[in-house]
Amino acid sequence: MRAFTDRLGLHGLIDVHTHFMPAQVMNKVWAYFDSVGPLVGREWPIAYRADEERRVTALRDFGLRAYSSMLYPHKPDMAGWLNSWAAQFAADHPDCLQTATFYPEPGAGAYVAAAIDNGARIFKSHIQVGDYSPADPLLDDVWAVLEQAQVPVVIHCGSGPAPGRFTGPDPVRTVLRRFPRLSLIVAHMGTPEYTEFAELAEQYPQVRLDTTMNFTDFSEQDSPYPKELLPRLVDLQDKILFGSDFPNIPYGYLHALQACERLDLGEDWLRAVVYDNAAELFGIDAAVAPTP
Template identity: 50%
Template sequence: MTLRTDADVPSWLAGLGLPGLVDIHTHFLPQRVLRKVWAFFDRASAHYGTEWPVFYRHAEETRVRVLRDLGVRTFAPLVYPHKPGMAAWLNDWVRDFAARTPGSVPTATMFPETGAADYLAAALRAGARCVKVHVQVGAFDPRDPVLDGAWGLLAEAGTPVVVHCGHGPLRGEHTGLDVFEQVLVRHPRLVAVLAHAGMPEYGAALDLVARYPRVHLDTTMVGVAFTERFAPLPDDWSARIADHGDRIVLGTDFPNIPYSYADQLAAIAGWAAADDRLGTPFLRSVLHDTPARLLGA
């Protein structure tokens, strides 16, 4: 079955024998923060040189219903700060969101500031099962010594941390997989999920997967027509991921993507079809089994 629209997704999942999708990379934020995020995307031409219309620009209740209708059974609502003093407040907000939203797992975030390890520890005690670190938006160095205790805490707990540390869509002062690898050298047991598969350093991201047994990649915005224009996958992508199929997890960036959810799933389905070593087992792993394991779902 060919995926053309979101309406095709439930029957496509049924054909794969899956009970639903597990999405490790979505975004739900307090309304006043979300308004600022959407305003940023409204000015994407100035930032990125391209339009970025938010496809799922709906009220929170509607966005949750869209995920449910698509067949998303579990999702991680990721939050992230852009300045000191935000992270603990966001952790409180997202804990409440998860408590009132079926299918949502509690998440947390952190920022390089005094007390980061303390409020992260509190979030983990309160049930956080996934953490988001946004090096690019936060404009901070992930190697900052003030974060060392927090990274160590996550490594010890085995809690997955979705890290946007690649140069895409724009290079930042502290982005780059070579920079983040220095965190991994110090904390090799960290369950790190490289957001956007390290875009555009896809090869370097796979090298980290090969070197560190707890590093994963998420599929967020990878291989779709929108990003293929400025961060195309290597022609042999399917062959290169064949040995790491159980280290790739579904992520989408819902609701802030400029295309449909089905477009991301179609891209992943294309990878599976391009190499005989992938196929349906790969899809089941990426879309459900591996992210479910990481999130304890």
């Protein structure tokens, strides 16, 4: 990893899409991946299945200056508890961007506002797992609060690895027509609706994309990124952020970085993606000190 950052003249990396959750929730996520083979047509081994502190140490050893604790509810009355857990996790790990989440339920706008007041700097929305539409009226207050605060939301809204009832670009378009300044980071580049989500990033000033799992050998087998879109990624250089999905990846962490590098879009592009864009978005240099 050090050779990778040295080539780019960087003193570290920023990963906007890493998962830390309460142990009982993480175990259920891992159980899902252990059984997901028939759904995706192949096994999905967890490369970094380990206890929490070993996973934190691994990210620091990789050279991460900052990372997130992506977590998400699958039912009502769960988001507030997850937000409390994530706030404590960030307090215990200052290099973690304090993460929060939400669900379409009464009072969601109020607890999202409270999470922001309590220091949340990034949110996670998982349309597939939560099985809800981002255009649900119960989320109107949530989107209004987040747009006003300009706090980014990493949103898993593409239809990969398997479509959900509300996945795809259309519900997101509906939300953005109403909240055009909403800061969204489309997870996985919107897999597999790559073109449609690239267009949204081109159209809306605060819509970005994250690279999570994209361009890797694993993802290219089933959902290859269209080569004809690569020139547009150069134009979107300032709107693409590196994400890994650590620890829930079936390959080594370095491979995710090398997968971005082998696109051969230039060192300026790569430097922006793996560090500069997130550093600017979150004020990393001012807010997060390197961890020994």
